């Protein structure tokens with residue numbers, strides 16, 4: 641069984657996924673896969689450097705992620721262009737990872753993705769799970785973790801589904817507005833449910 645674990649920036653997806661993994665779940669993170677497909681030599685990186693030039697490359701030829709982030713969250717059409725290059729490749733690579741993970745003894749597999757619905761990756765999963773919290777807390781946790789401005793966090797939030805729209809998909813929900821113990825308690829209950837449901 642593949643479960644899509646989603647939530648906006650800084651909602652706590654990786655933290656929640658690690659709690660599931662501690663109980664034996666397997667997982668793949670779409671953000672990690674999005675990094676794989678822009679490694680040096682990959683066609684997506686060539687397309688990005690053709691469009692934006694050297695400004696989006698570091699001295700060693702790897703992607704300057706902060707520079708590209710500035711461009712795409714300032715201009716929605718540029719973000720759409722980048723997604724048209726990256727999302728099909730992320731999806732293809734996710735399928736390979738999921739196939740590999742399904743062959744492991746784990747009872748179920750998590751596909752962790754900030755853009756599960758926005759990118760159509762929900763077609764790859766049988767159930768979905770939303771990590772939910774008030775947007776203000778999401779913003780504060782992101783600002784505490786990342787070296788980004790409040791304006792940029794707001795631009796990223798604006799490019800993602802709203803809390804209400806994400807919840808409207810009828811997924812299971814983890815309330816991550818409390819402490820780690822509260823989160824782990826919910827993970828443990830869901831793990832038992834998923835094990836009972838897994839074929």
Ligand SMILES: CC(C)(COP(=O)(O)OP(=O)(O)OC[C@H]1O[C@@H](n2cnc3c(N)ncnc32)[C@H](O)[C@@H]1O)[C@@H](O)C(=O)NCCC(=O)NCCS
Nearest residue numbers: 648649670671674705706708709723726730754755799800
């Ligand atoms: C713009 C990039 C280079 C910025 O890299 P950076 O290292 O600063 O951030 P990182 O990749 O870790 O992403 C951080 C968070 O930003 C948000 N985010 C990233 N891309 C997008 C997007 N296209 N739309 C909305 N939110 C996004 C997500 O919440 C993500 O968890 C990178 O995010 C990217 O390549 N994005 C396009 C690919 C994509 O859509 N990835 C999302 C998973 S499929």
Ligand SMILES: Nc1ncnc2c1ncn2[C@@H]1O[C@H](COP(=O)(O)OP(=O)(O)OP(=O)(O)O)[C@@H](O)[C@H]1O
Nearest residue numbers: 649650651652653654655754781785818819820823
């Ligand atoms: N219940 C919690 N209480 C306090 N802090 C938390 C909690 N859950 C997560 N955090 C913190 O919030 C930040 C965001 O969490 P995490 O990195 O897991 O989110 P994410 O959804 O994977 O983020 P992104 O997709 O943006 O990479 C981290 O610094 C994490 O330690």
